[in-house]
Amino acid sequence: xxxxxxxxxxxxxxxxxxxxxxxxxxxxxxxxxxxxxxxxxxxxxxxxxxxxxxxxxxxxxxxxxxxxxxxxxxxxxxxxxxxxxxxxxxxxxxxxxxxxxxxxxxxxxxxxxxxxxxxxxxxxxxxxxxxxxxxxxxxxxxxxx
Amino acid sequence: xxxxxxxxxxxxxxxxxxxxxxxxxxxxxxxxxxxxxxxxxxxxxxxxxxxxxxxxxxxxxxxxxxxxxxxxxxxxxxxxxxxxxxxxxxxxxxxxxxxxxxxxxxxxxxxxxxxxxxxxxxxxxxxxxxxxxxxxxxxxxxxxxxxxxxxxxxxxxxxxxxxxxxxxxxxxxxxxxxxxxxxxxxxxxxxxxxxxxxxxxxxxxxxxxxxxxxxxxxxxxxxxxxxxxxxxxxxxxxxxxxxxxxxxxxxxxxxxxxxxxxxxxxxxxxxxxxxxxxxxxxxxxxxxxxxxxxxxxxxxxxxxxxxxxxxxxxxxxxxxxxxxxxxxxxxxxxxxxxxxxxxxxxxxxxxxxxxxxxxxxxxxxxxxxxxxxxxxxxxxxxxxxxxxxxxxxxxxxxxxxxxxxxxxxxxxxxxxxxxxxxxxxxxxxxxxxxxxxxxxxxxxxxxxxxxxxxxxxxxxxxxxxxxxxxxxxxxxxxxxxxxxxxxxxxxxxxxxxxxxxxxxxxxxxxxxxxxxxxxxxxxxxxxxxxxxxxxxxxxxxxxxxxxxxxxxxxxxxxxxxxxxxxxxxxxxxxxxxxxxxxxxxxxxxxxxxxxxx
Numbered sequence: 001x002x003x004x005x006x007x008x009x010x011x012x013x014x015x016x017x018x019x020x021x022x023x024x025x026x027x028x029x030x031x032x033x034x035x036x037x038x039x040x041x042x043x044x045x046x047x048x049x050x051x052x053x054x055x056x057x058x059x060x061x062x063x064x065x066x067x068x069x070x071x072x073x074x075x076x077x078x079x080x081x082x083x084x085x086x087x088x089x090x091x092x093x094x095x096x097x098x099x100x101x102x103x104x105x106x107x108x109x110x111x112x113x114x115x116x117x118x119x120x121x122x123x124x125x126x127x128x129x130x131x132x133x134x135x136x137x138x139x140x141x142x143x144x145x
Numbered sequence: 146x147x148x149x150x151x152x153x154x155x156x157x158x159x160x161x162x163x164x165x166x167x168x169x170x171x172x173x174x175x176x177x178x179x180x181x182x183x184x185x186x187x188x189x190x191x192x193x194x195x196x197x198x199x200x201x202x203x204x205x206x207x208x209x210x211x212x213x214x215x216x217x218x219x220x221x222x223x224x225x226x227x228x229x230x231x232x233x234x235x236x237x238x239x240x241x242x243x244x245x246x247x248x249x250x251x252x253x254x255x256x257x258x259x260x261x262x263x264x265x266x267x268x269x270x271x272x273x274x275x276x277x278x279x280x281x282x283x284x285x286x287x288x289x290x291x292x293x294x295x296x297x298x299x300x301x302x303x304x305x306x307x308x309x310x311x312x313x314x315x316x317x318x319x320x321x322x323x324x325x326x327x328x329x330x331x332x333x334x335x336x337x338x339x340x341x342x343x344x345x346x347x348x349x350x351x352x353x354x355x356x357x358x359x360x361x362x363x364x365x366x367x368x369x370x371x372x373x374x375x376x377x378x379x380x381x382x383x384x385x386x387x388x389x390x391x392x393x394x395x396x397x398x399x400x401x402x403x404x405x406x407x408x409x410x411x412x413x414x415x416x417x418x419x420x421x422x423x424x425x426x427x428x429x430x431x432x433x434x435x436x437x438x439x440x441x442x443x444x445x446x447x448x449x450x451x452x453x454x455x456x457x458x459x460x461x462x463x464x465x466x467x468x469x470x471x472x473x474x475x476x477x478x479x480x481x482x483x484x485x486x487x488x489x490x491x492x493x494x495x496x497x498x499x500x501x502x503x504x505x506x507x508x509x510x511x512x513x514x515x516x517x518x519x520x521x522x523x524x525x526x527x528x529x530x531x532x533x534x535x536x537x538x539x540x541x542x543x544x545x546x547x548x549x550x551x552x553x554x555x556x557x558x559x560x561x562x563x564x565x566x567x568x569x570x571x572x573x574x575x576x577x578x579x580x581x582x583x584x585x586x587x588x589x590x591x592x593x594x595x596x597x598x599x600x601x602x603x604x605x606x607x608x609x610x611x612x613x614x615x616x617x618x619x620x621x622x623x624x625x626x627x628x629x630x631x632x633x634x635x636x637x638x639x640x641x642x643x644x645x646x647x648x649x650x651x652x653x654x655x656x657x658x659x660x661x662x663x664x665x666x667x668x669x670x671x672x673x674x675x676x677x678x679x680x681x682x683x684x685x686x687x688x689x690x691x692x693x694x695x696x697x698x699x700x701x702x703x704x705x706x707x708x709x710x711x712x713x714x715x716x717x718x719x720x721x722x723x724x725x726x727x728x729x730x731x732x733x734x735x736x737x738x739x740x741x742x
Contacts, residue, residue, distance in 0.1 A: 031331075041308075041315070043315055046330045
């Protein structure tokens with residue numbers, strides 16, 4: 001990763017994003033390696049990793065579902081969407097399914113206010129959600145991906 | 146020369162150099178502006194905002210610590226807007242601060258508490274107590290440093306200290322917004338990370354968030370236990386700083402009063418770490434000369450050069466983490482504190498006829514890392530824990546206050562015997578360059594039979610506040626035993642602060658420098674600027690303490706370690722010869738490689 005992006009301090013964010021893309025989260029081992037490669041202190045790397053919401057420092061499932069929690073989506077019923085996902089996956093918000101396939105999280109505004117409620121599954125956005133539609137999407141991921 | 150800038154502060158004309166800040170200008174004319182995140186030793190952060198002032202024409206209040214002066218600037222430091230903004234800021238900081246002041250270790254020594262008092266905060270303007278909503282943690286696993294997040298105001302002085310002065314960055318800023326906190330890697334304990342325990346963060350923390358682990362109660366218990374014989378040793382740098390915590394001005398030598406106070410506090414024997422500092426010179430000087438002989442004459446590859454000093458436990462832990470491949474270059478000598486501890490429960494016990502089981506050995510140090518050092522498993526060569534409790538200069542001041550002593554009115558007293566005698570060379574261990582100077586005074590004389598060729602034995606090139614001091618000493622006119630050193634140039638380097646230590650080690654690593662002897666002290670200025678010294682410590686105070694220490698040296702009848710009569714006696718009666726069998730058993734140690742990340 002460091003070979004790909006470079007070993008300067010400004011390359012840190014790209015490297016961390018690259019690791020999250022591959023491993024879904026940043027382990028202490030991964031962060032230590034990054035610190036060693038870039039000659040930074042581990043605490044500094046940890047600081048950057050914890051600053052950004054999309055850089056996770058806890059293990060995540062293969063598919064990370066992030067439901068928008070900001071005002072527009074909230075008014076359009078994001079709570080019902082979360083409830084539906086929780087029931088379907090048998091997890092609470094913030095948890096990962098037993099088979100490590102899904103993690104359910106909230107996120108701040110993604111800019112889909114006009115088509116709320118909205119959510120992300122990894123990098124793919126889904127909008128105008130209903131309880132039925134969200135179950136359908138998740139079943140599709142569970143079966144086919 | 147920089148241009149001068151003219152400005153007005155509260156209607157008063159003031160002229161300062163270009164590039165200085167409004168805060169600098171205000172201080173030049175004794176206008177008091179409160180600060181929290183600002184510290185003389187560190188870069189400007191401008192995050193606490195408590196130093197805000199009004200500048201005519203500016204859209205909003207500006208932080209005076211960060212704002213450079215400009216020509217014709219008009220500044221007001223005491224308007225209604227400024228005062229109420231500051232009060233709001235202080236109240237907001239307090240809303241997230243565990244203000245359990247009466248039970249706090251820093252009670253009455255807290256900058257936030259001082260500001261709250263100065264601005265008479267009442268919580269009326271902004272009635273909020275967010276402390277119960279926060280999930281604060283206290284990290285008290287380290288034998289040296291306790292970190293309590295509930296008292297942290299996130300000024301980041303500690304983070305800047307750890308990065309700028311020490312190049313360690315064990316502490317960083319993690320998370321963001323209301324969840325932002327000062328954290329180690331993965332919020333591990335300070336004990337488990339690369340922290341060197343130098344305590345410079347403690348010395349700069351404005352609140353009680355970072356404090357030393359204190360052993361005052363344990364020491365009182367030992368003193369009150371009639372079965373116990375409590376010996377205390379005092380480090381060189383404590384005698385030039387203790388006064389500051391007891392109402393005296395910086396830069397006063399208080400050796401006599403300190404000894405007097407410790408006797409009244411109830412220690413059974415008040416002795417001097419300086420004695421083992423002299424002993425360190427005998428051991429370390431001999432070790433250096435032996436290594437030089439092995440490397441230059443015998444071409445022995447196990448004799449590693451350059452040899453580095455091992456007195457500073459912060460430096461030891463730093464090199465164990467950062468340059469573990471150079472551990473063989475460290476002198477195997479224990480620090481003076483640990484030599485003293487090992488001898489207190491052997492030599493001293495024998496001579497005084499006391500069962501070492503009943504000796505409690507206490508040390509007073511300018512240092513927080515010494516607490517960790519005393520806890521190291523290697524430090525039990527007397528068969529007991531060599532040093533039982535380590536107190537900082539600050540803790541000693543606290544005990545003196547608790548004992549109800551009027552420090553300034555105490556008579557001067559002198560150290561007990563044995564192990565209380567010392568030379569001027571030992572005293573200067575407390576300042577950067579001191580160990581180097583002391584070692585040169587003795588080593589040069591061993592090799593040539595003559596005193597070092599410096600006026601009054603003052604090796605001034607190794608003194609002073611430059612971060613890295615390279616000095617070469619030419620050896621001429623050697624005695625027959627040392628003729629292999631004839632005409633040799635002994636290359637030395639002295640560094641203080643771990644950022645400078647790293648620079649030196651990188652030069653060694655790259656092969657750019659071929660030093661023979663390296664002195665490193667973890668703290669800026671050496672031990673006089675240690676993490677256990679009175680707060681505040683800054684450049685001006687470090688300079689005053691250093692002057693005081695050289696004054697103490699100049700006034701000593703004996704200036705060279707090898708002339709200390711007690712040192713001569715201990716070799717005759719107990720140790721045999723420097724670096725001999727008994728010395729190796731009691732006075733030398735080994736090191737352990739640690740992880741860097």
